[in-house]
Amino acid sequence: MRCKICSLPEDQWGESSLDEHILDKHRDEHAAIKAVYGDRYERLFEDGDPAVSTEDDAGGDDEQEGVDDTDGGDVNPPSGSSPAFDTGSYGKKWFMIGVGGAGNNIVDALLMRRDTLRQNDEERALIWEGGLAGYGILNTNIAELEQTYYAQQEREYSREELLMNSIIGQGSHGYQGMGRRWDLGRKVMESDFEDGRNPFRERWDMNPQQIRDAQALMFVHSVTKGTGCGATPVLARRVREEVLNDDFVISKALLSSVVIPSEGTNGSHAGGKARVNGVVGLARISEAVDAIIPFDNERLDAAGTDIRPRIDGLEEYNPPHYADLNRPLVAFLEAFTMSSTPQFVKQDASMNIHGDVFDVADSFRPVEDKYPLDLDGDTRPAVILAPVLGRARGDQMDLSQLETLASNALYQNRLAKFDPESAWGGTFLLYGPEEKMERVSEHVASGAFRELLASEDFLDASYQPGTESVDIHVEQLVTPALDDVYLWGTLWNPRMPSLEDMYDHAKDIKEGNSQQAANLRDVWDQVEPLFSCLGRENMA
Template identity: 60%
Template sequence: MTSICKICMKRANEWNRETLLEHVRAAHGDEPASVEQVYPELQEEVFAEPESEAGTGPKSSSNASDRNGPAGGHLREGNGLGDGEIGTRGSTAVPSDDLMDSSYGKKWYLIGVGGAGNNILDAILLRRDTLAENNERRARIWNGGLAGYGPLNTNISELEQTYYAQEEKEYSRHDLLSNCIIGQGKHDYAGAGYRWDIGEQLVEADFADGGDPFRERWDLKPQAIQDSQAVMFVHSVTKGTGCGSTPVLAEKLREEVVEEDFVVPKPLFSSIVIPSEGTEYSEFGGRAKVNGVVGLARASRSVDAIIPFDNNRLENVQADIRPRINRLEEYNPPQYREINRPLVAFLEAFTMSSVPQFLDRDATMSIMGDVFDPADSFRPVQDKYQRDPDSEFTPAVILAPVLGRSRASSFDESKLEILVRNALFQNKLAEFDPTTAWGGTFLVYGPEDKMAAVSEYVSDGTLSSIIADEEFLDAGTVSGIESVDIHVKQLVTPYLDDVFLWGTLWNPEMPSLDEMYEHARTLKQEGNTQQAENVRETWEHVEALFSCLGRENMG
């Protein structure tokens, strides 16, 4: 007998049924899409009508509703985050809105740094265009969510290959040198060559002698940056530009562009692709490990929150959080096409959470839904750090990303448990241990008819209790006096058919980061090279960040 159900990941002794078929029929009979995807060989038997009921009206009608979607609409296969093909609801016309033309109050100013960051920015723009070309109302997520965007790089060839350069702006090489290059006139524009220190020096050269590339030449608009709710850098920490240039860019942006007299400063985020544990690149690539440690540590001093994405996890997540992005193969290298899809899905959900032009406000208010701002993802944990009067800075909060999806047609406590399991284990976008997190922020969202039921479990604390269970965050296990806080918010999002659970877990232990840390520490202690000396110079930042990971370091 099969020992585990691949839909809910429950073992046979938890089924309360004798066979896998009986379990799937009882527990997942209202999830035809999940059964079809995971157990196509069982689909016919799972949904077969008992002979005594075959042809009866109510049973037949129920099955038709389950398989075809609400009101008998045909349910077509899709492949991504609430894609329109999956029983799209409502009108597809995109209404005009004066707010769409203004950057004020929009969620992100998005800056893609280095080759990886440029590719991610391209993927987001292509996703935006895919939704718009299909006349989907969800195009408003990005139209209403982006206050502005732009790529920066030290490698002119990588910039020339981007969708941003070729189609968004139709830039020549000369245009790119003026608008997107880091270190103009200071190098041959061939990249930083895996050297984070060179990436750092090149961006510092742009600001030397009173230079201000934000206002003088880059495609980054200071007014739009000021108007946005937050700034999001997207980059990797394996090569020189994303690793070395981004922390300086964040510091300069805070000093030169963002209003300094605010009581609460504008949030700065870094979405960072980190080397994966156990891959050939991380196993033999000592340079990548060192860059990973240094890049994360230096970024942690410059931004408020870091969202780490692990390539292994991005490759292995389920197909149902890989959104459709037309023409991605034209602009993303083969090794990045599939891993960028779930990353875009996560950022799309994050963006949607406070885009008023998209929200179904009346429905949201009717179930006490609320919108949360970018800072709500990290500010609740900032005062849980140990107080150290001698410390120069408090490192950024690590936000481990998850995104779960349920196709269930109805919801009870067991279905919510499956959704939480899907998010925290099957569809986590970085490798981490949820039982070591300081807590987390979660957003459950979906169509109004399904959220009406889910809302009851949010309001009475059931969903929070499930997340807090010892199998998931194990919130009851705390050594100090601080508590493991779990913030759950809810949102009605029209034009979706499924319910999603988006979340960020605060400062958990992450195996890939531990491996990088140990390698860098050995180099610091035993190395006699310039690379080792560079690590020593930044070690204070490294220790500040890594000493905060894991629940035992809370408070």
């Protein structure tokens, strides 16, 4: 057994019981004791001072320290965490985990979007209430954690509570970040699981039962710095091993929403380290998740104001430039969340989302059997899902307006650089108010809209260099409280200039004589499967 505050093993305490260790070593750390040993705090302290007796109550509860996480997690969840057995989480779409500075900022933006909708009594708040089974943030940098909305408003954590609930690598570094070293990010995350430790059970404020209840997990992070790039792949693998039920015939879907270096910006040509990190981060996360949604800041910056949702107060918690970048990213994830929310909206609520139920697996499963046979289950990479989101303000919603909407989504508002004509296919969702969706539905039912997407102007589905077809799936939803029609989509494994640039740069670096080159050579067998599958010519 280890102390959950200092991680010191029992044989190094110097005291005979956990109670005595807490009173001797941590008596002034009231917030931390309350966070992880709430029952003991009530017993050991009176009005903030140690009680006279330090003996365990009859029967004690030390045996609870080793409780297996399959029973729903820690017996005493950290303060601020959701209840251990939240039956309301079952079947909701996401458990979201933001890793590193970028991931923390994006989760903040999602939570503030939810709260903006709530505070303005907008019915769309139900999208998030029906879509989030749970969420949490992790980081190696305590200062970044302290600045988050999650810490200050959502959980109201002190620094001591953050060290227990959200820090990566407790006791293994100085809590100041990884300095763009992905190998260090990997090491500190691995340290949390050494010697049989399980931070999901022992200290992090993420409820294992809620993770199991969700349809899927979404990791949100960047691949340009050390924590998001290095720690997230370890975390994803450990979630499968330590939390999820591996008895299922089909495992739970794990997805990664990842910010990648943009072409021609700081962090690309002018910053080769970010490009190398990008290659390594994408390759390693590809081994641990089912699908990757890449966003690049250049395209997020270029996104139109029509897909930048209202998020009150975001500039207070997101760094100045990133507040604007994160708005279209949040809009994309909100639509993805909404796409299978209908069954979780309260029956007596005024909002009635209805239409095709589009589950997480529908975004990537249809393409999994199109990979070449020489890529078996162990080497087949995650599916790249290139994100698009467009908006049409017209009233007629005839085929001409839908063509304009498709152009807006696939060209003006694509949220990463890619070539639609090189994609293996894609999944699309049209949604909007009932009166407009009635007209849209006619074009979907007749197949006219699918044919439009398949035309030479967009996906050019007639170009099939292999034997597999280019599949295009179109779903639709009626969404009250919207005025316009939107087109959301993910395109499978297209050619992406920024990824090709990263790959070419890393390939040159790995031939060198530096430690960075040696690190690249160590993981290159993970790199090739992912990058060799981009582009339609690589489909079977």
